[in-house]
Structures are given as C-alpha cells and as structure tokens.
Amino acid sequence: MKTVFFTLLSLITMTACASNYTDLTVNDFEKTAYDGICAIVDVRTPEEYAAGHLRDAANCDWEAEGFLEAIQAKYPKEAPLAIYCRTGRRSAAAAAKLAGAGYTVYNLQGGIEAWTAAGKPTQTYEVEIFFTESFSPVAITLLKHGTLALSYQGATIHIDPVSGLGKPTDYAKEFPKADAIFITHEHGDHLDKEAVSALCEDGKTLLIANPNSVQQLGQGIAQRNGDEGELACGIQFAAVPAYNYSEGRTGFHPKGRDNGYVFDIEDLRIYVAGDTEDIPELADIEDVDIVFLPVNQPYTMTVEQCVKAAKVLRPRILIPYHFSNTDLSALPGQLPGIEVLLRQMQ
Numbered sequence: 089m090k091t092v093f094f095t096l097l098s099l100i101t102m103t104a105c106a107s108n109y110t111d112l113t114v115n116d117f118e119k120t121a122y123d124g125i126c127a128i129v130d131v132r133t134p135e136e137y138a139a140g141h142l143r144d145a146a147n148c149d150w151e152a153e154g155f156l157e158a159i160q161a162k163y164p165k166e167a168p169l170a171i172y173c174r175t176g177r178r179s180a181a182a183a184a185k186l187a188g189a190g191y192t193v194y195n196l197q198g199g200i201e202a203w204t205a206a207g208k209p210t211q212t213y214e215v216e217i218f219f220t221e222s223f224s225p226v227a228i229t230l231l232k233h234g235t236l237a238l239s240y241q242g243a244t245i246h247i248d249p250v251s252g253l254g255k256p257t258d259y260a261k262e263f264p265k266a267d268a269i270f271i272t273h274e275h276g277d278h279l280d281k282e283a284v285s286a287l288c289e290d291g292k293t294l295l296i297a298n299p300n301s302v303q304q305l306g307q308g309i310a311q312r313n314g315d316e317g318e319l320a321c322g323i324q325f326a327a328v329p330a331y332n333y334s335e336g337r338t339g340f341h342p343k344g345r346d347n348g349y350v351f352d353i354e355d356l357r358i359y360v361a362g363d364t365e366d367i368p369e370l371a372d373i374e375d376v377d378i379v380f381l382p383v384n385q386p387y388t389m390t391v392e393q394c395v396k397a398a399k400v401l402r403p404r405i406l407i408p409y410h411f412s413n414t415d416l417s418a419l420p421g422q423l424p425g426i427e428v429l430l431r432q433m434q
Contacts, residue, residue, distance in 0.1 A: 109183035109193035111176075114206045117196045121170035124241035126194065127163055127217050127225040129171045131155075131182045136174065140210040142203065143263065144227035144239050145172075146217045150182040156189060165190045166223040172196035172203070211262050212255070214431050216407070218378065220354035228358075230431050231257060234278055234382065234410040236360065240353055243267040243321035247349065247360055249283035254434070257283070265289035268319050271297035272330060272362035273346035274304050281305060294319065298327075298347045311347060324352040328373065330364035332387075337365070340387050350376070359401065363388050363410070366397040379403040382410035383419075391415075395422045402426070409433035 112120060121128050121142070130141045131150035141147070148158055150173065163169060169191055173179040176199040183195040196203065204210060214230045220240075229237040232254055236247040245268045251257050266287040272278050279301050287293065295308035296317070302308040311317070311327040318324045328350055331343040341363045348362040350373060358378045366389060379401050382388035388410060389397065398406050405427045408416055412434055420428040 109180075109187040109195055111180075111195050111197045113197055114202050114208065117170065117172070117194060117203075118208065120168075120194050122242065124224065124239075124243075126168045126170040127219075128227070129159070129163075129169055130173070130200075131171055131179050132173050132200075138212060140200075140212055141215075142172065142200070143209070143211050144215055144217075144229065146215045146227070150178045155182065156185055159186060159191075160189070162217070163191075164219055164223050167219060167225055168192040168194065170194045170196070173199045175199040175201055209262055216429065216431075218356060220356045222354055224354065226353055226356060226358075228378075230407070230409070230433055232432075233434060234272070234363070236380070236409075237263065238351070238358075240323060241321055243319065243323070245270065245319070245323065245351075246287055248272055248278040248362075249287055250277060250280040251283045251286075252280070253277055259283050259286035263287065266293050267321065268294040268296065268323075270325070270347075270349050270360075271295075271301040271305075271308075272348065272360075273298050273341065274300045275363070278363070279304060296325075296327075298345060300345060313344065313347065322354075326350045328359075329367060329369045330362035331367060332363075332365050333367060334365060334386075337386055359403070361397075365389055366393040366400070370397055370400045373401060376401050376403045378405045378407065380407050380409045383408045383414045383416060384410050384412045385414060391419060394419065398423050398426055405429060407431060407433070 128145040130137050130145045130147045133149050137147040171179045176197055179195050183193040187193045216228050218226045227239040234248045235250050238245040244266050246266050247270045296311050297308045299310040302310040313327055313329045316326045327347040330346040330348040332338050332341045349360050351358045357376045359373055359376045360380045381394050381397055383394045407429045
C-alpha cells in the first residue's frame with residue numbers, strides 16, 4: 089500500500105509541476121521578458137494599462153470574461169509568456185490558469201509596483217504583438233502620429249521617432265538604444281534630431297533614411313526607392329515609393345523624394361507607408377500581413393483612398409496612422425476580410 093501511495097503521490101506531484109509557472113524577481117523577470125523569446129502581457133484592466141505599463145507589453149484583462157480564450161486566440165503555446173499585474177496577485181492566478189492550459193509562464197513577483205520601486209521605466213503607448221513562423225514575438229509600439237517602434241529577438245527598431253507631437257516622449261528614459269532607426273522623410277513630424285540623438289549609440293545604431301534626411305542629420309545611410317538591405321538581427325527591408333499625385337498636393341511629398349518601408353521578419357511582412365497617397369506602386373507590394381496607412385487629408389490619403397489602398401494590398405491587418413482629426417469610424421465596415429485596428433495614432 090505504501091508503494092502504491094507514494095507512486096500516486098509522485099504522479100500527482102509531477103502533474104502539478106508540469107502545469108506550474110515560474111515566479112521571478114524584478115531583475116530576473118527583466119532578463120527573461122526581454123530575451124526576445126517571451127511575449128509580455130499585462131493582465132490588469134485597460135485603464136490600469138493605459139496609465140503606465142512595461143515596454144513591449146500588450147494588455148489582456150484577467151478579470152474580463154473569456155480571458156483564456158482571448159489569450160489562446162492570439163498567443164501560440166510555443167511562445168513563453170511573461171505576465172504581471174499591480175502586485176502579483178492577479179497575475180499569479182492568471183499564470184496558474186495559463187500554465188494549466190499548456191503555456192510556459194513567468195510571473196513578476198510584486199507586480200508593477202515592485203518594478204517601479206526598483207526604478208524601472210514604464211510607458212503609456214499601446215502595443216500590438218504578432219508572431220513569426222518560429223513563434224518569435226514581434227512587439228509593435230504605437231507611439232503617435234507616424235511614429236512606431238518594433239522589437240524582435242532583442243533588437244529594437246524605430247521608425248520616424250519624434251519627441252514632441254502631443255504627449256512628449258523621453259527616448260533616453262523610455263527606450264534602450266536603437267539597433268536601427270528608419271526615417272521616411274525630412275518633415276518635422278517625421279525627422280527629429282533630438283530623438284535620433286537620444287536613440288543612437290556609436291558603433292551600434294544603423295541609421296537609414298531618404299537622402300534629404302541624411303543630409304539634414306549629417307549622418308546615416310541614404311536609401312532611395314527600390315533600395316534593399318538586411319539588419320544584423322535578420323530583418324530584411326526595402327525602401328518603397330511614397331508621394332502625392334493629386335492635383336494641388338504634389339508639393340507636399342514629391343515623387344522620388346520620400347520613402348515608405350517594407351520589413352520582412354521571417355514570414356511576417358510589414359508595410360509602413362510613410363506619407364503617401366494610394367499610388368500605383370502599391371500593387372508591387374505583395375503578400376503583406378500588417379499595413380500602416382496614413383489618412384491625413386489633404387497631405388496623405390483620404391478615407392476613400394485608404395480603402396482603395398487596402399483593397400489593393402489585402403493585408404490581414406490594417407492599422408491607420410498619421411490621421412490627425414480624420415473620422416475613421418466607418419473604415420472597418422468598408423473593408424470586410426481585413427482586420428482594422430483603430431488606435432491612438434493621430
């Protein structure tokens with residue numbers, strides 16, 4: 089009987105361990121969460137998340153109905169999850185639930201309160217997380233207007249970083265040094281010398297921009313429409329046309345001067361359009377997964393042009409950006425089959 093009892097106890101213990109999660113201190117959580125393998129999930133309410141969260145963290149409310157189903161719909165079980173809440177109580181419950189469902193989970197002891205007490209920075213920008221064929225997370229931070237940041241396998245890439253425009257961004261405090269910076273063109277809402285300087289690290293940061301921006305910055309690699317390259321982290325990129333063609337608008341963004349960028353991250357293809365209208369060259373951008381299109385008439389696209397561009401590109405996901413006061417409320421209904429994410433990207 090003792091043998092049977094101990095055998096059963098061992099099986100129960102092994103099963104419990106198999107569905108367990110790992111609690112980590114602040115420093116260990118930071119190392120694990122930013123190793124390029126984990127997806128970071130804030131399980132607090134949307135209001136708490138909006139008030140300040142960890143860099144690269146997306147939000148999924150533990151207390152909302154269908155929490156597990158929401159995670160399962162977005163996060164593959166092959167990708168470890170690094171989760172946290174305010175004090176660690178909710179995230180511990182969420183971690184147990186997720187681990188029981190087959191996820192590898194790391195939980196931040198003490199939550200974001202312990203994180204901030206340790207002097208670690210937080211942000212208030214929305215984050216969307218996508219996954220490549222190798223289940224590597226790609227975190228896209230939606231800062232503002234035409235400004236984005238992208239994280240992949242420990243590398244950080246910035247697109248048109250700008251310190252001002254509404255809520256100020258303190259790049260030196262809120263982000264690590266950039267592995268690469270891409271500038272679409274030289275207008276002040278896309279080219280910010282202060283932001284570039286804060287993100288650049290000598291000998292590390294690759295600065296890529298259209299020729300006029302390189303000239304204004306006094307540094308960088310000039311990329312013209314059609315130029316291609318590859319970053320050290322394996323991300324391939326191409327500069328593509330971005331311009332106005334409508335009568336009376338061609339002076340805003342003349343043809344041949346500015347860039348949009350296409351990024352190939354394993355099998356995930358992302359198109360960041362820059363300032364452009366629905367130009368014919370969009371037909372040359374094939375098999376795109378995620379698209380950022382500007383909808384700031386009269387400088388870029390009208391809503392109607394955005395709909396036409398999206399129908400040409402046929403992405404899985406469209407994120408309108410650089411839209412100022414343009415009313416986008418009707419946009420999702422005009423694009424069946426495309427997931428339109430309306431975010432705070434005025």
